[in-house]
Amino acid sequence: xxxxxxxxxxxxxxxxSAYRLIIVIILSSVLMYQDYQGTYxxxxxxxxxxxxxxxxxxxxxxxxxxxxxxxNFLNKEEIIxxxxxxxxENLNLKSQMQQIYRLxxxxxxxxxxxxxxxxxxxxxxxxxxxxTSKILNKHQIIINRGSRDGxxxxxxxxxxxxxxxxxxxxxxxxxxxxxxxxxxHAIPIxxxxxxxxxxxxxxxxxxxxxxxxxxxxxxIKKEDIIITSGLGGRYPEGFxxxxxxxxxxxxxxxxxxxxxxxxxxxxxxxEVWVIQTNE
Amino acid sequence: MNKSIRNLxxxxxxxxxxxxxxxxxxxxxxxxFRLPWLxxxxxxxxxxxxxxxxxxxxxxxxxxxxxxxxxxxxENAMILSIxxxxxxxxxxxxxxxPIWQIMVVVLLFLSxxxxxxxxxxxxxxxxxxxxxxxxxxxxxxIIWPIFMGFIQKMESVFLE
Numbered sequence: 001x002x003x004x005x006x007x008x009x010x011x012x013x014x015x016x017s018a019y020r021l022i023i024v025i026i027l028s029s030v031l032m033y034q035d036y037q038g039t040y041x042x043x044x045x046x047x048x049x050x051x052x053x054x055x056x057x058x059x060x061x062x063x064x065x066x067x068x069x070x071x072n073f074l075n076k077e078e079i080i081x082x083x084x085x086x087x088x089e090n091l092n093l094k095s096q097m098q099q100i101y102r103l104x105x106x107x108x109x110x111x112x113x114x115x116x117x118x119x120x121x122x123x124x125x126x127x128x129x130x131x132t133s134k135i136l137n138k139h140q141i142i143i144n145r146g147s148r149d150g151x152x153x154x155x156x157x158x159x160x161x162x163x164x165x166x167x168x169x170x171x172x173x174x175x176x177x178x179x180x181x182x183x184x185h186a187i188p189i190x191x192x193x194x195x196x197x198x199x200x201x202x203x204x205x206x207x208x209x210x211x212x213x214x215x216x217x218x219x220i221k222k223e224d225i226i227i228t229s230g231l232g233g234r235y236p237e238g239f240x241x242x243x244x245x246x247x248x249x250x251x252x253x254x255x256x257x258x259x260x261x262x263x264x265x266x267x268x269x270x271e272v273w274v275i276q277t278n279e
Numbered sequence: 280m281n282k283s284i285r286n287l288x289x290x291x292x293x294x295x296x297x298x299x300x301x302x303x304x305x306x307x308x309x310x311x312f313r314l315p316w317l318x319x320x321x322x323x324x325x326x327x328x329x330x331x332x333x334x335x336x337x338x339x340x341x342x343x344x345x346x347x348x349x350x351x352x353x354e355n356a357m358i359l360s361i362x363x364x365x366x367x368x369x370x371x372x373x374x375x376x377p378i379w380q381i382m383v384v385v386l387l388f389l390s391x392x393x394x395x396x397x398x399x400x401x402x403x404x405x406x407x408x409x410x411x412x413x414x415x416x417x418x419x420x421i422i423w424p425i426f427m428g429f430i431q432k433m434e435s436v437f438l439e
Contacts (some may be wrong), residue, residue, distance in 0.1 A: 015333025016325075016367040024338045024360045031353035036403050041352065049346050055299075056347055063304045131304065133349050137407045140349045169349075176349050183405045204407060267307075 042170075046147070050172035056142065060131045067270070122236055125149065125274040127157075130174055137204050139182035139266070141165070145274060146172045154234055156275045162240040162263030163187070163228060164272055180241070181206050181266050189241055190229035194219050197229050200241065200260055206267040209242060209260040216249055216256055226260060236275055289437050290331045293320055293430065294340045302348055311411050314419040317344055318392050321359050322385060323430055325366035326373050337363035351403055358395045362388050378424055386420045 034041040074082075125145060133140035145151050147170045157164040157177050165185070169176040180187050185202040189211075196218060200209040214220060224244045230237025242262040249256060297316035305313075317340060324332040341356035348355075366373070366388060373384050393412055400406045419426075 015335070016329070016364060017334075018364070020334045021360060021364045024334055025357055028338065028342075028353035028357035028360070032351050032357070032399065032403070035352040045346070045352055048342075052343065052346055055295075059299055059303055131302075137409065138349060142349075183407060 042153075046170040046172055049169070049174075049176075050146075053171060053173050056131060056174075064128075064130075122275050122277055125151065125276065127272050127274055129269055129272070137183060139165075139179035139185075139202065139204070139206070140168075141177045141179065141269065142171070142174050143177055143272060143274070144174055146170055146175045148172055150276075151175055151274055152276060156235045156239070157272045158239055158275060159264050159269055159272045161265065162242065163235065164264050164266065164269060166234060167274070177272075179206075179266050180209060180262060187235060187241065188229045188231040189226050191220060191244075192225045192227055193221070194224075196220065197231065200226070206265075207261060208245075209262060211258040211260065212255055214256045214258060215254060218256065220244065220247060220256070220258065222247060236277055239275075286331055286438065289433075290324065290336070293433065294332075294336075298340065298344050298347065301344060312415055312418065314415050314422075315389060315392065317341070317355070318359060318362060318389060319385070319419055319423070319426055320430070321363050322366050322388050323427060325363045326370045327427075327431075328434065329367060329370065332363065334360045334364055351399065354396065354399050357399075358392050361395065362392050365391075381427075382420050382423050385423050386416065389416045389419060 031041060035045065127143040127145040130142040130144050132142075143157070151167060151170070153167055153170060155167045157166060163180060165177045165179040165182075167175045168178045178185055179202070180200070181202045181204070183202055183204045186199050187209075188197070189200045190197050196214070198211050198213055200211050203210050222244055226241045226243065228235040228237060228239045228241060240263050242260040244258060245261040246259040247256055248259075294317065297320045300316045301313055321332065321337045321340070325337070338356045338360040341359035342353065344350075344355045345352050369384075373381060376384065393416060397406055397408070
């Protein structure tokens with residue numbers, strides 16, 4: 001039986017009714033607000049993201065497969081050369097380690113002398129990158145470890161060169177990491193040479209962080225090394241962040257504009273370590 | 280196969296395809312140039328094939344994009360449902376326009392989406408005005424006839 005025109009219009013009207021639009025707008029406003037505040041919807045979001053993880057994984061499969069295939073197709077000479085290099089590096093690192101044992105025991109003794117407790121020891125967990133964020137100016141990556149592997153929100157992420165970022169969202173099988181170069185990111189830092197503390201803010205560019213809270217008479221030089229200060233309790237103390245690339249003074253501005261070059265190459269991260277502090 | 284089920288599968292494959300296109304890894308050179316594929320798909324269906332999609336499915340697809348791209352949960356969902364509603368409201372006028380006028384209307388809708396997104400970003404802390412987003416919108420408008428032709432071809436193959 002053919003529909004009359006009135007019925008035909010009504011059938012579509014239902015899908016596009018203004019009531020639905022209003023309900024949907026209110027619902028998404030509530031969701032956005034809660035997501036921004038990070039209170040009630042954290043669990044909901046992690047379950048929803050976990051259910052979409054297979055699609056995420058499939059999308060990034062060709063890229064990740066390419067990486068592993070590349071490793072398989074290296075020829076024999078290259079592998080031998082690489083092996084040789086790694087052996088030398090390992091020897092080098094091991095000899096440095098011997099120094100570290102001594103320093104560590106000395107440190108412990110000094111702490112005992114001062115009658116204070118040494119800092120909590122960290123555990124390290126290895127993780128691979130699943131994907132990097134494709135949204136403009138959003139510096140996020142997804143790693144293949146989540147709360148199932150015992151990762152907590154706020155754990156810091158480092159790679160071989162330095163600090164990379166910290167976990168902001170849990171996806172159960174994976175977690176989302178905010179990089180230190182993101183516009184919304186700030187990290188408490190310390191300048192090794194002078195012990196000066198400040199905060200480095202992301203700029204939205206992968207190879208640049210910024211400090212704009214140091215007064216113009218601060219003792220600071222180009223190529224000073226910067227580490228995490230451990231204040232604020234999010235990042236553990238003493239991990240390398242970067243070096244100072246440029247210092248500029250503007251007339252009339254009571255603060256310095258300092259540019260930092262991060263040690264970690266944030267654009268091409270492949271594997272990372274998740275650091276968790278034991279309390 | 281039942282017609283409504285076939286429609287459902289067709290619509291959601293196109294929607295999923297556009298989500299995948301939005302977040303698929305690309306070489307560094309063209310990485311920034313990601314067109315708003317999902318918004319284009321929603322606009323197309325809301326104007327030319329209203330039986331396939333509604334405000335709710337636009338919202339749901341936006342939510343999936345938000346979750347997978349790592350944005351604020353509900354941002355794209357809200358924008359897409361508003362755009363879908365507006366395109367539906369003006370569909371009778373838009374359908375009879377010549378193609379260049381349809382492109383102008385699409386430009387308006389995509390710009391509205393970008394402005395809404397900037398507004399939400401501004402409220403939630405960091406707004407970053409970048410030229411690349413607007414370049415992407417203009418590219419999307421320029422390839423709109425090809426995009427429309429592609430989906431119409433798909434419809435003629437899979438729906439009839």
